[in-house]
Amino acid sequence: MTLSLGLIYAVGVAYLALLFGIAFLADRVPRVGRLAANGWVFSLSLGVYATSWTFYGNLGFLADQGYLYLTIYLGVTLAFAATPWLLRPLLRLTREQQLTSLADLFAFRYRSRFTGPMVALFMLAGVLPYIALQIKAVAESAAVLTAETPPHLLALTFSGTIALFAILFGARHIAPREKHAGLVLAIAFESIVKLLAILVIAAVALYAVFGGLGGLNDWLAAHPEAVDALYEPVRQGGWFAMMILAFAAAFLLPRQFHMLFTENINPQALNTAAWAFPAFLLLLNLPMPVLYWAGEAAGLGISPNYYAIGIAGLLESPSLALLVFIGGLSAASAMMIVTTLALAHMGTNYLSPLTRLHEEERSANLYTRLLWGRRIWIVFIIGLGYAFYGLLQVVEGLAQLGLISFAAVAQLLPGLIGLMLWKQATRVGFLLGLGAGIAGWAFTLVMPLLSDAGIATALPDPQRLLRAEMLDPWTFALMLSLGVNAVLFVVGSLLTRPNPEEAEAGRACCPNESTATGAGLPLAGDVTEMETALAATLGPGTARHEVQRALDDLGLPRHTRSRGDLRHLRERIERNLSGLLGPVLARMIVDQHLRLDAAGRHTLSESLRRIEEQLETRPLPLSGLAAELDALRRFHRQILHELPLGVASLTNTGEITGWNQALAQLTQVATEDAVGQNIRQLDSPWSGLLTAFLESPDRQWYKLNVDLPSGNRRLNLHRSELQDAQGQVEGRVVLIEDVTERAQLESEIAHGDRLASIGRFAAGVAHEIGNPLTGIASLAQTLPLEDDPQEIRGIADDILAQTRRINAIVQSLITFAHADEGPSAGHFETIALDELVAEAIRLMRLAGRKDLQFTTTGLEGLHVRGSHATLLQVFINLLTNAEQASPENSTVAIAARLHGRHIQITIDDAGPGIAESSLERLFEPFFTTKPAGQGTGLGLPVAYSIVRDHGGTLMAANRPEGGARFLLTLPRDDS
Incomplete structure (x- = not known):
């Protein structure tokens, strides 16, 4: 049975058009596109792993290697069983850092301008045999069906068609996040087609050739050598090497990495894929022995690779033959489309001059350049695959080409282990190891392949050269290439030290480490300034789009000027550009145009803020001492947050890094709004008040009057500094205490104390006023008896003098009785100390002792x-205490002297002194040494509170020569 080439081509194009239609519908209809996030759909999309090797080459591999063919499935199962420790951390890293290819992943971790290009080149070289395998399988299967068309013409036609559809699938437009819901759905659909085709042809073969399971058992009983042939290769070994190759291929083949991580729309879908994808592969692999035995029993006389097509031809069923062909075409086309998309991304970012932005090209549209760059790379990669197919037409085994590609990606395993688990791994070690692995791969696998193809006949046999004939070729190749790779990777890393960027990337890659990136704060003052700086390289339109996209990602307003917000914006722009251009070029652009402060390092407060942010936003698996420290941190943080005292922490530049609940309630500024803002950006009066306090040399301000919307408040402000290990100031902490109620209470107590003193002065006032009143009365009585104008004028002057004396006494009392609102910076005035003390002495004499x-x-x-x-x-108050303690006819001495920026005033009496037991409690409210009813115990506490609010001190002691001494210190006024 033969089919026409036109029919086969039409069916193939129609099938590819159907796949594209599914993708197009998913991209245009959101309801359909959302299916791509489903766990089952995602699991089926990973079926891109099953290529024409699975559909055709598996039978040939089974014929040569027996049940070892299952290792290709078991290795993948092992990789997906390690999802929590392997695939999920990789998915977290690629999503957080916007890494869209293998080259991006390793270039991000091993920061070198050679890492990305080296990985990209090696992946291209390593995958070419696999692309050639797909072309070979489709061309030869079509040749079997047509029996006329030269395979190379079929191969060329297929390659051109796939290049067109690859562009339509993934290069119609630039999607910086590389999420193509349509591609995921289309690949999931083709996985279903592959599975159905395999199951249908296996069932047909079972019943058409053997008549059912009973017939198969009878044939196997009659041909025991058929079963032994499948077990024999397993007994000879080689299974471990195959398992390692399949394990690496499960997630390191470019197409697998692309579907697993780059096209992963829903991270939770990985939970389903961890078991659903291995189950899918099991269903694909279980029918293979049945197909193989059916081909042997039917005596098809063709390569075992194409037994499925041979069985369809044996039954003379064109529809069955077309189903098998579509299944193989589906497997090959899916692999080639996804692989070329992944390689085109790497090629554009690392192997092409298209993204090297020169001065004269800055106004060019970057997105258009990247789009055409990827299209060119798609055509170029498929063209290379076709050329490689042309060189290797004489190679019989399809599986051999696939395993060569598996062995290539396995060379990334040492670097991947270092990426995830070893922070000290360096780019030198990675490049040395990978270079040695590439050389070993080429020496052990590519050279023999070229020799078998007749391209290089003079090449020696590597196994014979190294006297390793006892090993199977795959074990030998893996041990040599991967062993040398791992050794040089470790040695190179131990002999070198990671630079700061590598250390930062190492912390980001290791699962239990903080992923903080960047350092310091950006120099740009606002979003517009950042946009203008980026436009110098990206062009105005691209820069505007990237900045706005980053703002949307973070939910930030365009008018923000917060240094914290701008830092987050800078990091997000770098990550987004990383998904577009790769991490190396993205870092270069951001470092060049969005520069950081000159310090270029984290401040202590900045580091603390970052650590706090990581611990609060990411559920890190802490245990042991780390868990206990985190619990202690949360306990202290809760105390600080609920402290009734307002607390704000700031960097040296004034950026707010902490703002507790009490301060949020006092200022009416929410914590989430304050943190990250510069203190100068707060609303009035807080911006001016806190800025003035931070710039003031004073560390404390007491009872400051502040007008707030809720009313006038009294605040105490305190400031302290955060220092690093070298004693350098890294930040500041401001404490704000609302003492309005306490100030009112103290004012009431002080007023009460004044009223009590006034009552005590009342009798003395009456006596003091009585003398001048008597004089005024006497003068007034003599005034009518005088005729001499000069005498009358003298009497009037005397009356006025006595009146002024009375007025001075009254004014002194009024001043003392005045209920002042309490000291504050706004009510302070300059006071002459001698006049103040003289007035206090005058008031004391009103009712005091005359002796x-x-x-x-x-x-x-x-x-x-x-x-x-x-x-x-x-x-x-102090003079009253001295008077009450002094004996008759004694003296109270008041002296003052300068002491730096303060004035020290001493008040000494000649009394018995103060009992030692009373000295410590002297300034406690309501404590008094007087008998009951003779003292309130408020005089000295009130004096102490007033002096403290003035920034001074008040102490009491006993003089050696006898008597008590009160030492009063007040700030000096030099104005």
């Missing part, structure tokens, strides 16, 4: 800054 003398020393010319009324109350 007591007051002396002053050193007060002239000294000034303090404070509240006149409250400081007057301090001196009255």
Whole structure:
């Protein structure tokens, strides 16, 4: 039975058009496209692993290697069983860092300008035999069906058609995130077609050749050598090497990496794929012995690779033959489309001058350049595959070509282990190891292949050269290439040290490490400035689009000026460009145009903020001491967050890194809005208040009046500094205490104390006023009796003098009784110390003892800054204590002297002194040494509170010569 070439070509094009129609519908209809996120659909899309090797070459491999063919399935099962420790961390890394190819992955970790190109070149060279395998399988299967058309013409036609459809599938437009829901659905559909074709032809072969399972058992019983032939290769070994090759191919083949990580729309779908994809491969592989035995029993006389087509021809069934052909075409076309898309991305980013942006090309559309670059690479890669097919037409085994590609990607295993588990691995070790692995791969596998093809007849046999004939070829090749690769990778890494970028990437790649990237803060002041800087390389349109895309990803407003927001924006732009251009070029562009501060390093507060952010946003698997430290951190953080005192932490540049709940409630600025902002960007009055406080040399401000929408508040501000190990200031912490209620209570207590003193002064005031009133009355009585104008004028002057004396006494009392609102920076005034003390002494004399003398020393010319009324109350309270403790006819001495920026004032009495047991409690409210009913115990506490609010100190002690001494320190006013 033969079919026409036109029919085969029409059916093939129609099938590819159907696949494209599915992809097009999924891309245009969101409801259909959402199916790509389904776990079952994603699992089927991974069926791109099953190429024409699985459909055709598996039978040939089974004929040569027996049940060893199952290792290709078992190795994949082993890789997917390690999903939690292998595939999921890789998926996390590729999604976070926007890594869309194998070259991106290794270039991100091993930071060198050679890493990406080397991986890309090797993947291209390693996959060419696999692409040639697909072309060979389709061309030869079509040749079997047509029996006339030269295979090379079929191969050329197939290659050209696939190149067209590959462009339609993945290079119609630039999608920087490389998520093609249509491609996922189309590949899932072709996996179903492959599976159905295999199962249908196996069932037909079972019943058409053997008449059912009973007939198969009878034939096997009559031909025991058929079963022994499949077991014999297993007994000879080689299974371990095959398992390793399949394990690596499961996720390191470019097409597998592309579908597993780049096209993964829903990360949770990997949970389903971990078991569903191995089950799919099992269904594909189980019918192979039946097909092989059916071909042997039927005596088809063709290559075992094409027994499925031979059985269809034996039954003279064109529809069955076309089903088999479509199944093989589906397997080959899916592999070639996805592989060329993955390789085209690597080629455009690492092997092409198209993305090297020169001065004269800055205005060019980057997206258009990349799009055409990928299209050219797709055609070029398929062209290379066709050329390689032309060189190797004499190679019989399809499986041999596939295993050569498996062995190529296995050379990435040492580097991958270092990427995930060894932070100290370096680019030198990776490049040395990979270079040695490439040489070993070429020496052990490519050279014999070329020799068998007659291309290089003079090449020696590697196994014979190294006297390793006892090993099977695949074990020998794997041991030599992978062994040398691993040894040089370890040695090269141990002999070199990772640079800062590699160390940073190593922390990002290791599963239990923080993924913080970048350092310092960007110099750009706003989003527009960043956009303008990027436009110098990307062009205005591309820069605007990339910046806006990053803003949308982060949910940031375009008008943000927060240094924290700009840093996050810079990181997101780099990651997005990494998905578009690769991590190396993305880092170069961002470092060149979005430069960081000159320090180029994390500050202590910045590092703490990053660590806090990582621990809060990512559920890290902590255990042991790390878990205990994290629990302690959370406990302390909760205390700080719920502290009734407002706490803000800031960097040296004024960026807010911490803002607790009490401060958010006081300022009406939410924590999430404050953190990341610069302190100057806060609303009034906080921006001006906190900026002035941070720039002030003072570390404390007491009872500051602040007008807020909720009313006037009294605030105490305190500042401390964060220092690194070298003592350098890394940041600052500001404490804001709302003392409004306490200030009101203290003001009421102080006022009560003044009223009590006024009551005590009342009798003395009456006596003091009585004397001048008596004089005024006497003068007034003599005034009518005088006729001399000069005498009348003298009497009037005396009356006025007595009136002024009365007024001075009254004004002193009014001043003392004035209920001042308390000291604050806005109510302080410059006060002459001698006048203040003189007024306090005058008030004391109103009701004080007449025998007591007051002396002053050193007060002239000294000034303090404070509240006149409250400081007057301090001196009255202290002088009252001295008066009550002094014996008759004694003296109270008041002296002052300068001490730096302060004035020290001493008040000494000649009394018995203060009991030692009372010294520690002297300034406690309601503590008094007087008998009950003779003292409230509030005078000294009120004085202590007032002095403290003025930034001074008040202490009490006993003098060696006898008596008590109160030492008062107040800030000096030099204005």
